[in-house]
Amino acid sequence: MEDFQIIDNCLMVKLPQEVDHHKSSYICEKADSYILQEEVENVVFDFEETRFMDSSGVGIIMGRYKKIACFGGKVYAIHADPQIRRILCVSGLNKLIEVMD
Numbered sequence: 001m002e003d004f005q006i007i008d009n010c011l012m013v014k015l016p017q018e019v020d021h022h023k024s025s026y027i028c029e030k031a032d033s034y035i036l037q038e039e040v041e042n043v044v045f046d047f048e049e050t051r052f053m054d055s056s057g058v059g060i061i062m063g064r065y066k067k068i069a070c071f072g073g074k075v076y077a078i079h080a081d082p083q084i085r086r087i088l089c090v091s092g093l094n095k096l097i098e099v100m101d
Helices: 021-037 055-069 082-090
Strands: 003-007 010-014 042-046 075-078
Touching: 003 021, 010 021, 021 055, 042 055, 055 075, 055 082
Parallel strands: 010 042, 042 075
Antiparallel strands: 003 010
């Protein structure tokens, strides 16, 4: 289950076990509303429970990066397993966002 929290001007997005096109539009809409309404400075995507992500997951991150970068913010990925890290690298997202251990 995805979960959204604001901690110290950061939007923490705990992603679900599977990030696919069925869940991506909801995650995008909800994250965008937090970014625009709560004066969020950075976005942190927590992949701790995520075992699968398709290209729509890349789209979620890319879209939030474009939005938050307009305000000078950054996007971070935490708790990404080797498979998710590989997707972040192959897509080139690792050059735009910070992938942390």
